[in-house]
Amino acid sequence: MKILKNKIKLACAGSGKTWGICNDAKETTVDKKILFVTYTNKGVASIVAEYKKQNMGVLDKHIEVITWYQFLLRELIKPYQTSFLIDINTIKSYNYDGMYGAKFIKKGTKSYFLTNNNDVKANNASEFAIELNELSNGAVIKRLEEVYSTIYIDELQDLAGRDIELLELLLHSSIKIYCVGDYKQSTLKTHNAKANRNKTGMYIFDYLKSIQGTHSIEIIEENTSRRFGAEIAKFANLIYPSNPIVGVMTEEPIGTGVFQIDRKDIEKYMIAYSPTVLRYDKKTDTMDYPAFNFGVSKGMSIDRVLIFPNGPLKQFLKNPDTKMKSAEKYFVGVTRARYSLVFVVDKFAENRYFKNHEIDADSHRISVLKFVSG
Known part of the structure; x- marks a missing residue:
């Protein structure tokens, strides 16, 4: 040969x-x-x-x-x-x-x-x-x-x-x-x-x-990622469906998964989990929290990621069956986290992918929407 x-x-x-x-x-x-x-x-x-x-x-x-x-x-x-x-x-x-x-x-x-x-x-x-x-x-x-x-x-x-x-x-x-x-x-x-x-x-x-x-x-x-588990991989596949990836990381500390969180609970979540904040670009409001742009974050592996969505990503979260245009930057952003990927939203809107749930934040319980991977 x-x-x-x-x-x-x-x-x-x-x-x-x-x-x-x-x-x-x-x-x-x-x-x-x-x-x-x-x-x-x-x-x-x-x-x-x-x-x-x-x-x-x-x-x-x-x-x-x-x-x-x-x-x-x-x-x-x-x-x-x-x-x-x-x-x-x-x-x-x-x-x-x-x-x-x-x-x-x-x-x-x-x-x-x-x-x-x-x-x-x-x-x-x-x-x-x-x-x-x-x-x-x-x-x-x-x-x-x-x-x-x-x-x-x-x-x-x-x-x-x-x-x-x-x-x-x-x-x-x-x-x-x-x-x-x-x-x-x-x-x-x-x-x-x-x-x-x-x-x-x-x-x-x-x-x-x-x-x-x-x-x-x-x-x-x-197509197998050792950085994160199945839930983050499956959410990333919704962002960029072609040639789907598989997540095989099996470690599951508290608060593992993909979530949506209400703005009013951000401070509690930040204190409990110390996530790294990401955004699409500098036009995105991050409530004055220091943040990396998606493009700059390429190559990073981060334990926990908190994303302040821009307009297109907000719409996608409401209906993940829709096609995300120019998906590359969004794909980079959602594949940085090892354990948890959290999106900040103004109002919860359940759909077939995100369901009501609660997570621990030190002495508090925070209401969230949790991604259901199927």
């Missing part, structure tokens, strides 16, 4: 994506460096922390962890900038102006890729890396092959536009490429891109499946 070099793992929230790539790297025979690439600085910190956790607190010297933009600039653009420019050491950094609504400039020109100060225009960075690889007769990718044996790409669903073509070049290289992600958590994009929209976000895994034979890709799907 043919051994496939590359691995793409589509894995749900709480399935251990970060644990898995760190464990794979730790068990990989060292002959060259190993690189982890993720979109955000928070993602970098998460990978470093997990690797150290598995490796007695040590980040091995052959392991590097950087952001996507650091990868493009440091590993692809700077080493071969002379393929496009006459002078060496000209390019220093990025310019993030014009990420949205940039003026039209002819493709392939210096002003298309660089500012007057020779900073790379971030929106065109991956396209510039591909251009440099072509101009150098493939030297950009060849250099990577000499330095790295394995590249792990986290949050695969965040790649956009020409990133996909760059990924294909990497998949064709001699480097082992191991990508993980979840299209249901496609809340961020590396840049504003018009190209390849049918290959990114929610479409990226279907596209990679279509090229797995030509690009030596093993596709793995994991």
Whole structure:
């Protein structure tokens, strides 16, 4: 049987994506460096922390962890900038102006890729890396092959536009490429891109499946979450029904499940359970409680979550049979909690999913609506 070099793992929230790539790297025979690439600085910190956790607190010297933009600039653009420019050491950094609504400039020109100060225009960075690889007769990718044996790409669903073509070049290289992600958590994009929209976000895994034979890709799907139990999983499946997830966490401390709580009881609940507050965005009233936006919370595992719903989520709670538009951010928000997921409402409205119930809050009993998973 043919051994496939590359691995793409589509894995749900709480399935251990970060644990898995760190464990794979730790068990990989060292002959060259190993690189982890993720979109955000928070993602970098998460990978470093997990690797150290598995490796007695040590980040091995052959392991590097950087952001996507650091990868493009440091590993692809700077080493071969002379393929496009006459002078060496000209390019220093990025310019993030014009990420949205940039003026039209002819493709392939210096002003298309660089500012007057020779900073790379971030929106065109991956396209510039591909251009440099072509101009150098493939030297950009060849250099990577000499330095790295394995590249792990986290949050695969965040790649956009020409990133996909760059990924294909990497998949064709001699480097082992191991990508993980979840299209249901496609809340961020590396840049504003018009190209390849049918290959990114929610479409990226279907596209990679279509090229797995030509690009030596093993596709793995994991829909089992160890972060939370069945009730949170089933509620999350109402938010985003396709490819349903399964929750297998069996620990059940007091107040485990999915609930709606009246605003007047928030203080009692906060004192008893100390939940982390989440919201869709800063427009949402959280009664002055500090809160994280759903998008910022991606990657977090939180014991107890309290959500102040915005308008669409309030309507959904009244009738969870309705379809939630732009479900990705909401899905991220409702899959952070380990034990309890609680929504603040102004008035209870029972339905076939939420029934009257009571929970303990220290010396108090609080009336709630509890999610009935069926």
